[in-house]
Amino acid sequence: MLTMLRTVAVLSLLCGLSGFALSYLKMITAPRIEEQVLTYVQGPALHSVFAVAENAPIADRRKFALPDGRQTTVFPVMRGGKLAGVALEESGKGYGGPIGVLVGFNVADDTLAGIGITTLKETPGLGMRVVEPGFTAQFAGFTTPVGLKANGGKVDAVSGATISSTGAVEAVNRAARTYAALKPEILRAWGGK
Numbered sequence: 588m589l590t591m592l593r594t595v596a597v598l599s600l601l602c603g604l605s606g607f608a609l610s611y612l613k614m615i616t617a618p619r620i621e622e623q624v625l626t627y628v629q630g631p632a633l634h635s636v637f638a639v640a641e642n643a644p645i646a647d648r649r650k651f652a653l654p655d656g657r658q659t660t661v662f663p664v665m666r667g668g669k670l671a672g673v674a675l676e677e678s679g680k681g682y683g684g685p686i687g688v689l690v691g692f693n694v695a696d697d698t699l700a701g702i703g704i705t706t707l708k709e710t711p712g713l714g715m716r717v718v719e720p721g722f723t724a725q726f727a728g729f730t731t732p733v734g735l736k737a738n739g740g741k742v743d744a745v746s747g748a749t750i751s752s753t754g755a756v757e758a759v760n761r762a763a764r765t766y767a768a769l770k771p772e773i774l775r776a777w778g779g780k
Contacts, residue, residue, distance in 0.1 A: 629676065629689060632703025633662055635723070636674055636691035640664040644674070649776055651769050659765055663777045664691070670777040672700050675765060679757030683708035684718065687753040690726075690762035694774070697766075701727040702759060707751070714751035721745075724753070731763035 633644055640661050644662040652658055664672040672693050678685040686707045691700030704718040716722065725742050726733065733756055734740020737749070744752035766773075 591740040596777045619642050628705050629662075632689040632705045633674055635703040636689060636701040637664045637672055638665070639764055640671075641666055641668070647777075651772055651776075653765060655770060659769070660734050661769065661773060661776075663688075663773075665777070669732055670694050670774070673766070673773055674700075675762055676705055677761040677765060678706070679754035679759075679761065680750075681754035682748075683710065686751065688755055688758035688762065690759050690766075692763075692766050694770075697730065697770075699726045699729045699731065699733070699759070700764075702755070704755070709748065709751045713745070714748040716745045716748055717751045717755050719745075722755070726759060728745075730762045733763075 590762055630645055637644065640746050642663065642665040644664050647665075648660050648662045650658050650660050653729050659675050659677075662674040663670055665675070672691055674689050674691040676689045678687045680686075684707070686709070687705035689703040689705050692698070693700050693703070702723050704723065707715070709715050709717065709719065722743075729741065733742055735744045735749075735752060735756055737744060740756070742752070742756060
């Protein structure tokens with residue numbers, strides 16, 4: 588009995604130390620991971636949405652609290668010394684998991700500047716085609732909400748990837764709702780009109 592208690596105590600101690608080590612490792616690597624995501628995932632998507640900016644949108648980003656308690660990061664795009672657009676990321680349900688979409692908005696008229704896909708785990712050859720310009724370029728200039736043509740909207744779905752296309756459209760519409768809720772704060776933050 589004493590041997591069993593000792594074994595349980597040693598295993599409990601090892602599990603506790605392992606848990607502490609993993610949580611500490613996560614804490615110290617979180618800033619580096621965030622920097623990598625900004626540089627290699629969100630940065631290229633942001634550049635595909637807003638090719639021209641006078642500022643550094645990634646460096647000028649700010650976090651905003653949403654009414655539901657979540658936080659979102661907003662990337663500002665300045666032109667002529669004024670806020671021209673913003674981008675923020677939302678996700679929709681895809682076939683292989685969430686589809687992350689960075690959505691850009693023109694502040695002057697609230698139209699879509701474009702979208703860039705940030706994360707997805709879709710079927711190679713089918714669902715992965717939502718990252719191609721043939722799909723993503725359709726969104727520029729639209730007002731929200733957007734929808735697929737099959738549902739009465741204006742966006743052509745990727746052939747054979749209806750679930751992935753629907754997930755991307757869902758993410759765009761979520762981003763539009765978030766943008767609408769945050770627009771007054773965004774304008775205050777960057778002095779837009």
